[in-house]
Amino acid sequence: MKKLVATFVLGTVLVAGLLFSQDQPTDTASELEPSIFSISNTSSFF
Amino acid sequence: MEIGPYIKLHRIKQEMTQAELAEGIVSFAYLSKIENQKTEASPDVISLLCTRLGIQLDNEKDITIKEKCQEWFGQLFEVNSKEEIKKNYKELEELLENNHSESLVMFEIHKIRYFLVLGEKEEALKQINNLAEISSTFDSLHQFYWYKFKGNYSSIDGEFNQAMKMYKLAEDKLNQLDLAEEEIADLHYTIAVTHSKLRNTLEAIEYADKSIDIYRKQYNFMRCAQCHIILGISYRRIKMYEKAIKNHNLAKHLGKLNKNKQTIQLANQNLGYLHSARGDAKEAIHYYVEVVNDPEIDLNAKLTAVTSLIKEYYSIYNFNKTKEMIEKGFELLDDYNTSESYKIHYYVINTYNYAIKEEKDKFESLVIDEFIPYLKKHKDYANIVVYANMLGNHFEKISRYKDSVKYYKLANLTYEELISL
Numbered sequence: 001m002k003k004l005v006a007t008f009v010l011g012t013v014l015v016a017g018l019l020f021s022q023d024q025p026t027d028t029a030s031e032l033e034p035s036i037f038s039i040s041n042t043s044s045f046f
Numbered sequence: 047m048e049i050g051p052y053i054k055l056h057r058i059k060q061e062m063t064q065a066e067l068a069e070g071i072v073s074f075a076y077l078s079k080i081e082n083q084k085t086e087a088s089p090d091v092i093s094l095l096c097t098r099l100g101i102q103l104d105n106e107k108d109i110t111i112k113e114k115c116q117e118w119f120g121q122l123f124e125v126n127s128k129e130e131i132k133k134n135y136k137e138l139e140e141l142l143e144n145n146h147s148e149s150l151v152m153f154e155i156h157k158i159r160y161f162l163v164l165g166e167k168e169e170a171l172k173q174i175n176n177l178a179e180i181s182s183t184f185d186s187l188h189q190f191y192w193y194k195f196k197g198n199y200s201s202i203d204g205e206f207n208q209a210m211k212m213y214k215l216a217e218d219k220l221n222q223l224d225l226a227e228e229e230i231a232d233l234h235y236t237i238a239v240t241h242s243k244l245r246n247t248l249e250a251i252e253y254a255d256k257s258i259d260i261y262r263k264q265y266n267f268m269r270c271a272q273c274h275i276i277l278g279i280s281y282r283r284i285k286m287y288e289k290a291i292k293n294h295n296l297a298k299h300l301g302k303l304n305k306n307k308q309t310i311q312l313a314n315q316n317l318g319y320l321h322s323a324r325g326d327a328k329e330a331i332h333y334y335v336e337v338v339n340d341p342e343i344d345l346n347a348k349l350t351a352v353t354s355l356i357k358e359y360y361s362i363y364n365f366n367k368t369k370e371m372i373e374k375g376f377e378l379l380d381d382y383n384t385s386e387s388y389k390i391h392y393y394v395i396n397t398y399n400y401a402i403k404e405e406k407d408k409f410e411s412l413v414i415d416e417f418i419p420y421l422k423k424h425k426d427y428a429n430i431v432v433y434a435n436m437l438g439n440h441f442e443k444i445s446r447y448k449d450s451v452k453y454y455k456l457a458n459l460t461y462e463e464l465i466s467l
Binding site: 037 | 198
């Protein structure tokens, strides 16, 4: 029984750790990649 | 390009059937064989077909056309006046309509890029569909550009998985071709941006590094700056914040050297987001404000910074500043609020406006009936997580726990989907 509980606890910790280490979802409206074209001084960078 | 596919291309361009072109010259079946390179027609037959299509066969002119084409192709890769690009396009179109030229197919393929640079997405798609019929006759060089520009179309269309497939097909052609370094750098840079969009962070770094090496050697500072921004975004995602900041600052520095406001403010916007993601609202606000206060940047860039500020002020409960930014957002949107390009900003500003005024019904109706369906349609999973969470939180506060659970669940499921992408 103790082994079962220990396995369960360890599994939970591992899953939680894995989720924590994942990248947080990005606010795609705020973080912006540059255009695939060259950026001019006047045109949009979207 | 062989004469057969060349005749076929001209015939399709002029919307002529095989029967119409062949009439009185050769049989319909024989023309089909010529077009598909299954037979070699006599020079007399070729000459008659070209005359009917209104094409002159002049080798000297072909050399001039080739040079003009090379110049125009180059203009599509660097920052050039759109008017100049359009002028040269019209001149080439006229020349190629009346003369047989080896450059015709390459010109037709580059038209895809031309329409995309001008922002004419529908025309680019039309051109892709026109060329699909003769794409089986393309040689390796044609195929390289064909795949690359089809990828460019998918990138502009927001279909990044499809774009990546096309870029990889173009990349496969590299070992069969002897292309200039800047061509290779451009493809690698484009692949880096696409990996970044797909959140393949390590691959984005790998390709940005590859292309920046070439751009450095060529002193192409603006492209170096664009690579630094990709690196800045990528290092933030793997939480190497110092390296991320260094790259964004390098991009800013290069932007300043070239007096390129768009690049400077793109770096500032991303620096703002970096600090926001780290929970440093004060620093985030500092960078976003720089973007908002720049009179030279375009509306979309300004709206992005304004909506970022709305979220930032709201998160630190500075509701006066949130209201101020909401008003600024409405001012900027003004007559454009129905345009598709500004739709996301329209929804964000209105969502926070109803939230801060505690207009519950309007808030719920906007986010549930319009904003979340809009985000689903655009596969914007990251924002679905943000606004589904906001709804869950809202319902929890007013003790509507069943609804609250529903939206927290949506946020969780979408988050899982985002991770699996």
